[in-house]
Structure formats: C-alpha cells, structure tokens
Amino acid sequence: MQVTMTVNGNEVTATIEPRLLLVHFIRDHLLLRGTHWGCDTSNCGTCVLWMDGEPVKSCTVLAAMANGREIRTVEDLERGGVLDPVQQGFIEEHGLQCGFCTPGMMMTARWLLDHNPDPSEEEIREAISGQICRCTGYKNIVSAIRWAAEHPSTTEVNA
C-alpha cells in the first residue's frame, strides 16, 4: 500500500507492507536512526516520536496509521544549527549515558515543556514514567528537563 506523511517538515510517500510498524518505517526506510526500538510490548519508550504534535510509541503505531499525519522525530529538535534547550539540558546535566533512551526522553520532554513550561519534579517524573532508562537512574534526566525549563532559548550553535 502507499502512504504519504510529513516527516520533520518533508512530505514522504512510500509503498509499504500494511503491517509495517512506524518505528521500522522511520528507521529502515527513511533512515532516521535517532528513533530506537527497545521492546515488543510498548513498555520502554525508546521509540517515542510525535504524531500530529503528540508523543506516541512508534512501535505501537502502524506506518499505515500515520498516513496523512505529521511526524516529528529527534532529528528535528535542532533547528538552524541551534540545539533545542532540551538537548542542551541533557548535555549540561549529564542526562544521558548510553544514549539509547535519550531521543525518546527528549521528545517527551519537549512536549511537556510546550504544554507546561515550568514543570515540577513530580510533573517531570510523571511525564517520563512510560519510558525506561537503564543507565541514569532518572535523577539527571529530571535535572536536564529542569535545565531546559530554566533556559527556554539556547543560542549555542553546534554545541
């Protein structure tokens, strides 16, 4: 079947199998490798991206269901050579170690801050609770998102 969707601002059309998962479409067909795949049961959240402005677990969405939708992935966080404050926050506060959960965490964080620019620690923990990080113990992820809240615009180019 044929699908057409907007991915990071670009329209893409592709012929796919109806059963193809969005995560595999994004990774293997569009070669956007920042979105990861970490489980089979919709528990880990390494695959989180945005569909029509909402974070979704792309392992639990068929590419066919994204037809006509707008997709945003981690590759689109940086704009004009400037990192998103969330990206900068993860660097500043050591919010990542192996980096595998990081794109999904950052996509959720960006969404949170868009809807709640000054979240409390509890609100941050709640927001990322559907995602697992095996490396950081979460404390620095919380700090990273707080850093982003406190620095709503970063200017550092190509940090």
Place this chain on the structure above:
Amino acid sequence: MTSTIEAPEANPIGFGRMKRKEDPRFVRGQGNYVDDLQLPGMLYGAVLRSTLPHARIVSIDTSAAEAHPKVKAVITGKTLETLNLAWIPSLSHDVLAVLATDKVRFQGQEVAFVVAEDRYSARDALELIEVEYEPLDPVIDAKQAILPGATVIRDDIAGKTDNHIFDWEAGDKAATDAVFAAAEVVVTQDMLYPRVHPAPMETCGAVADMNKVTGKLTIWCTTQAPHAHRTLYALVAGLPEHQIRVVSPDIGGGFGNKVGIYPGYVCSVVGSILTGKPVKWMEDRSENLMSTSFARDYHMHGEIAATREGKITGLRVRVLADHGAFNNTAQPTKFPAGFFHIFTGSYDLQAAHCAVTGVYTNKAPGGVAYACSFRVTEAVYLVERMVDCLAGELGMDPAELRMKNLLRKEQFPYTCKTGWVYDSGDYPRALELAMEIAGYDELRREQAEKRKRGELMGIGISFFTETVGAGPKKHMDILGLGMADGAEVRVHPTGKAVVRLSVQTQGQGHETTFAQIVAEQLGIPPLDIDVVHGDTDNTPFGLGTYGSRSTPVSGAAVAVAAQRVRDKARIVASAMLEVSPDDLEWEKGRFFVKGDPSASKTIQEIALGAHGTVELPEGVEGHLDADCVYDPPNLTFPFGAYICVVDVDRGTGVVKVRRFIAVDDCGPRINPMIVDGQIHGGLADGVGMALMEVIAFDKEGNCLGGSFMDYLLPTSLECPSWELGMTVTPSPHHPIGVKGIGESATVGSPPAVVNAVLDAIGVRHADMPLTPAQVWRAMQGTPLRTDLAIE
C-alpha cells in the same frame, strides 16, 4: 562533604567536571548503534527458538522456509555440524550449543536461523519451520536438580549422570567450624538472590560481513569485549585472527549482558559466509530476556557467629548456584563462583568459609552479569542481610552493629579471611557521613512515632566492599587470556593527541574520561584528545569493559603510557632548551628550567620539536608516543555506605522508596559528574532488583519474565532523587589512585532496600523481589519462593 552538581566550569585540563564529548552526537539522534548500520545488499537473520524447556529434537523440516521467496538460507544445527560450529566453547570451560542438534535445554534456546531479504520475511519464515520435539521432564528447581536421580540435562557430556557442575570453596573450614562451635550467638538464614537480567535498553545483535575476495570478516557487534571476541572467533571457527575485525560501535548499555558470544552472532557470521552478503541479526526484547546472559540465581544458606556484645566472629555460607543449561558464566578461570569469596564484606572477623556448588537446570545459561563485579553482588547481599539478622537477634541497632565491626583505617592493607588484600579504606568515616546526610537519629525517632500510629516506615543500611579491576595475570585469565589491557598514546606534531584503548564504552563516557586521564598527565586539553576504542583493527589488545575494570586496568594503562610520553617529552625539551633533563621541572602542560621558569617548552612545542629537526640524544627516537600493557598488581577495593528509607502500605504491601543516601569512595574522581551518574544508575538497579525484577519459571519450565510486561524495571516513579556523598581514599597501588565505580551502586544498594523494607514490616527475612504480593505474604508470615511460579 556532599557532592552536588557544581556550576559547569570551563573544560578542565585534567580531572574535574566536564561535559561529555560523546553527547553532541547522541542528543542529535546521531549515535551509531549496531542496528543503525545499513550495508549494501544486507540481509536479515532471525532465530527460531525452542518453545519447550527440555525436549529431544526428533526432526526439523526447513523445506517450507527454504521455499519462501525472500529466504536466502536456513541454517540448523546440522548445517553447523558440517562446519564444526554446532557447539562452541563456553566462557567457563564447558560447551555451548549454537543451534541445538540433539536436545533443547531451555525455553528460548536457538534451534534454527533464517536469512532473508528483510526483517519481516525472516520472521515469517521462522513460522514455516517444523520442529518435532519429544518432550522430556524439565528440571527447573536447582534444589531438585542437584538431587540424585534427577533427570540428566547434559547427556551430551560423556558419562554425565547428574546435573552437578562444580564444587568450590574458600576460607578455612576447620577454623570456621571452631569459631562457630565456640560462638555465643549463631544466626542462620536461607536466602535466594533470584535470577535477574541486565536488560540494557539496546538488545544484542550483530552485522557480519564476510568479504569473499579479501577473506576478511568484519563483525559489528554489541560486545563489551571486542578483542576477546575476535580471538575466540579465531580459535573457534579456525579463521585467521588478522582476517577478523570486530567493531563495537555505540552500545546501548551493557551491564554484563554483552560480554559473551551469543549463537545469533555466530549464525550471522555463518549466514554471511553462506550467502556472500552482510547479515544483520538483532534480537527482540523477549529473546534478550529469555536467552541471553542472566544474573545471580544463588540459593544461599548463611550462618553468622558473634559474641553477645555484637562482635562478629565468623561467617559460613553454602551456596547452590544455578548456572542454567550450559556453564557459560564469564569470570576468571580459577574462580567458578566469581569473587563471591569476598563475602566477609567490610568486617573484621576471625574465620570464614564458603562452599559453592554449581548445578545445571533447564534455564538459559549465564550467571555473571548485571553489574555484579563477578558475584560481589551476591556476596554483599549475603553478608549485609546476615548482619541485619544478627542485629535483630541481638536487639542492636544495625548501624551500631556495623560500626562496631567495620575494619579500621589502620588495618589496611587488610588481608581478609579468604585471601583478598583490601588496598585502602576508611570505612567508619563513610558510614558516619551517610548517617549524617540521612539524619539517622532523627529518622529513627520518626520511625518510632510512626510505629505508634501503626504506620510502616523502614530504614535499611548496607556497607559494601567491592573488588574490581580484574586482574593480575598470575591469578586471572578468561579462557587462557590474561586480564591485562593495552593502551597507546600518540601526540601529533601540532600537540593534539590520540589515545587508543582496548576497552569499550557502553555509556560510561570513556571518550571523555580517558581524554581527561591523558590531559591530567600531559596538560593537553581533553577536547584536543581523540579517544579511539571499540575497533580491533586500530586498538591494542585487551579484555574489555566489565567488572568495573576499565578505569582500574585500562585507565592505568593510559596513565602509564601518558607518563612515558611525558618522560620522552622531557628528553625532547632538554634537547630543545639545551639543558640536562634533570634540570627540567614539569608543571602541567610544560617543562621549564629549574630556577628559570621563563625558559620553558609547552607540550605542544615539544610535540612539534619531536617531529621536527631537533637533534635528539643518541638512541632517542623522534616523535612523541608511547604504549603500555598494564598488568594490575592487585585488584582495587572501592567501598561505600548506603542508607535507604522506605514507607510500606500496610494494606497493599506497596513499598515506596522515600530516600536513598549513598556515600561512595572510589578514590580520586576523574570526572565527578560521570561518577555521580554511574552511581545513580546502579542505585536504580538496586531498587529494581529489590522490589520488582525477577526471571521466574513455572513448573513446566516456562520463563515468566520474557517481556517488559512481566520483567518489571524501575521507572522515574519508583526511583527517589538520590542523595550522594563521598569520601576519597586513593588506591596505593594504582598509578593514579582510582578504584572504579561502574558497579558499586548495583552491588551495594539491593541489601539497603531489602533491609529497609524488612525493618518496616518487622520480618526477619523475605526473598527479593519485594513486590506488593511478597511483602503482604511476608507480613502474614508466609513469604513466597520468588523464583518459582506463584501458586
């Protein structure tokens, strides 16, 4: 002092907090993990796994799979037999089935491998393979498996009539028995450290590419030990080692899960040889949890002896170690129970003895993984639980009891009763600091008040001594390979540098910290130093990253190599300044003439000189580089004091970890930010193991922890905001005094959480994980056996 995150300073030239050099690529989604690799013409592999835990294979019919239009090859044990690859040596002098030929011995065992044009077709074809099994009795309970007459799992081993693997002991049995016979108080407790899984967020996988023209095999692989893998491939497959290149690109967490060679890797290689195309294999999460290296599964019978005043005199332990269907634990050859014999922990006692028996069961193989420091995790859990049991028996505060028995500063270096030589430490100070941060007395008062109101609050302590940095070649090898590591430091003409490592990062930040080690020695800014690692074609040999050995072993190699560069720089500088080398003094980044600091050469000027036309003394070659193979004289012994505070809901058994205080001493901290991060991650592991994680089995041998729906990992909601503190005791035998930190928190934290929960509910012991069901049952006086299905 409490370590808090200081304001980010400019990049230090040497040790200190600095942002990680690797982060800019990761935050952009530009990491390069194995599954990100896409090669022209690449095919995809998938593994058919056994549905049964124990069964004879009657027949395998692959014809329908082979007829699938997108399938390029189907490999079975028979195919591998023709290549002599159906079985490979395990990491513990046993053998391991790559694809089952005679029997399947655990649920999820590899039976066949399909190579197809795409991921989904490979999976489709698995459905087309018909395997006829003759089911056999599954042997799931280690305690049954060891009994005479139990069904024999390893009938592939000639003459094998039972499931026994090894008996191993440490310590002085007679002396220990005498101490126990004379003891005023003896407390006995059985406990299980259940089977858990490292479950890194990235599962295991490989891309194998055999170039038929050049004969060179390249394997991109999720491995923590690329060099060891290459040597093993050479030995096992008979391929020439120089024609094998193992690349470990970015790794999405390892925790010991990615030390061994898995059947999927070998099958990818065979698939590439058969098809002439690169083959990618990436397991899914269920495959990862059900078949790859698990951890623990230690049934322990502990006994502790003491005086009535609370002086611990002896410790005695018997362990039944469940190693699964093949003995494939990754640990130094001489130590089949890893470093479990450090179970005397941090205490001064008169005698100790442990006896460990290994047993086969119809479960996945493995056993040493999940940041366990070669089973120090089990040892620390045992002793820290026993000490709490003793405190309960004596009616003593567990902090007081520990303080009374901790080794004193002046006792170091300390030879413990099972032979380890602890390098350095100030244990009472660490515990005092943890109690101070926690506000221990205040917490106990709060607890007493809550108790009066019927509320359940618990405070748990653990004190641990780690033993890491394996290890001295004279004592330690894995499959005959000595556990020394190489490093090379090369300063380019313009004063920038490259350091090549034998170890591989899985998130620990080596690209940053190893540059800082060189920077500290040479005064070259870390951002000017490239760290090369993970590729056997351009790094020196070494055994890899596990057992917290990177900094203690490879870090030492790098420091020594950098010091050798500095020694050479002195000679070059002396030629440039026309003074004797002895007249030069070093200050970070430059040599200057004693008494005339203005006459100096920076390391950058020296680098240019070394590559230029400066006339060097007879016998001194140009350029500025050095290498080192570091054979550690001893292990290093990080330690720490942890305190956990929990609240337990009396009605539901739900545990809330309210606070967790961790004081760690890992010697000098190269990058305090990274050290704190390593500790945070390990503490989360501890909360997970204590409260949620377990790979249990039902009577039929079905794995009950095969997905993240069943194998529960801690999220941001289960983890508190960690409170860290530190003391700094350098290791006297290490070139830069560092001890390693990767696994300390995973080792030290589970008993603190368990002690806290049991303190809250007033129960002497219940096995992990302390799920609501288990806590509730423990409160009723009937705790569960957590490794078997809940009845």
